[in-house]
Amino acid sequence: ALACVPFIDGVTLQLVAVMIRQMRFVTLSVIDTGALVTGVVAALALAWVGAGYWALVGHELVYSAAYATMMWTVCRWRPLRPRRDSGVRPLLAFGLNLSGFRILNHLALNLDTVFVGRFWGPAQAGIYDRAYGLLKIPSTLLNQPLSSVAVPALSRVQGDAVRYRAFYLAWIRLVFGLTMPAVVFLFVDAERAVLTILGPQWIGIVPIYRVLAPAAFIGRLNTVTNWLYVTTGRTDRQLRWSAFLLVPMLAAYAIGVGWGASGVAVAHTLVTCGLWFPGIVYCCRTTPVVPRDIFRVMIMPAAASVSAGLGLHALMEVLPQGNSVPVRLLVDFVVYAAMYGMAWIAVPGGRRSLVQITRLAREAITSRPAV
Secondary structure, eight states: OTTHHHHHHHTTHHHHHHHHHTTOHHHHHHHHHHHHHHHHHHHHHHHHTTOTTHHHHHHHHHHHHHHHHHHHHHOOOOOOOOOTTSOOHHHHHHHHHHHHHHHHHHHHHHHHHHHHHHHHHHHHHHHHHHHHHHHTHHHHHHHHHHHHHHHHHHHHTTTOHHHHHHHHHHHHHHHHHHHHHHHHHHHHTHHHHHHHHTOGGGGGGHHHHHHHHHHHHHHTHHHHHHHHHHHTTOHHHHHHHHHHHHHHHHHHHHHHGGGHHHHHHHHHHHHHHHHHHHHHHHHHTTSSOOHHHHHHHHHHHHHHHHHHHHHHHHHTTTSOOOSOHHHHHHHHHHHHHHHHHHHHHTSTTHHHHHHHHHHHHHHHHHTOOOO
16 A cells, blocks of 8 residues: 555646746645645544554555545646657766766765664664764754755856856855754753754764764755756766765775774764865865865854854853753753854955845745745
């Protein structure tokens, strides 16, 4: 039954791509919400009549069917009969290169868990995987909404190097400004974050998380380079870089696995941090953006994040201590956010940059890109 879901989803992919290109983000959000509500109502009805786990299956099927129905009703694009002179060959090459990159990138970012599980068993693999999952929370929450707005907008101005560069740098300032402080905060307050999010049974992931944190801090550049490769049509270079990156990643995992999950975590962080600069240089070679532009944008959020993290670490022992770990985590977050904002305001031009980040974040939420 669940095998029907990807088939149903597949008949909407091209329509979704068309609507994203048209920047109809509000319509897409309404369709997604409507389909979700329909799926939930169907699941509740099935559960009410005693369908058991089939209620969950029904949710997936009804959601996909409702989404496809609404998409085909709202989107006016319709496919034509295939013909040889359609000019689709460059698009196929673009898509194949992008798919190849995603496959290789998935391997590079997930084979570490495979190594830990294969040589050290499911318990160590579970600890490593949960640490990595916690690490990805900031990017998981932010990458999709930001990319859905930034990528089509950048694609539209790719012929204007000046506008492309200005728009791109403004949006990566938002990426750095939101994800870097999140990673640092979770690094400093890792114990309380794990106890609040996952529970005391997962407290053993804290050391692994802290070893992986520098990779997440630098790893925001993956989103940065992905935008450049895709919006300039150079997914061929993106595929080549991912193929190159996979080799040292595998070698590092093979060496690090001798020391268990901690060794693999160290290997992942060393390779990620060691190759971030070459990755930026290689990516920027065929774009209107130069590495110096990216480094100039990332310095302020990086410095502000680290400064606020050091300040929070120094104050944690004197902050009000309640009986509830989530309350302590919330207090720490409020203090950290205040120090992070003050770090921005304290430098020349920081207030203006902070206002720009806030405006872009609001545009991403409401899906109204300003190009």
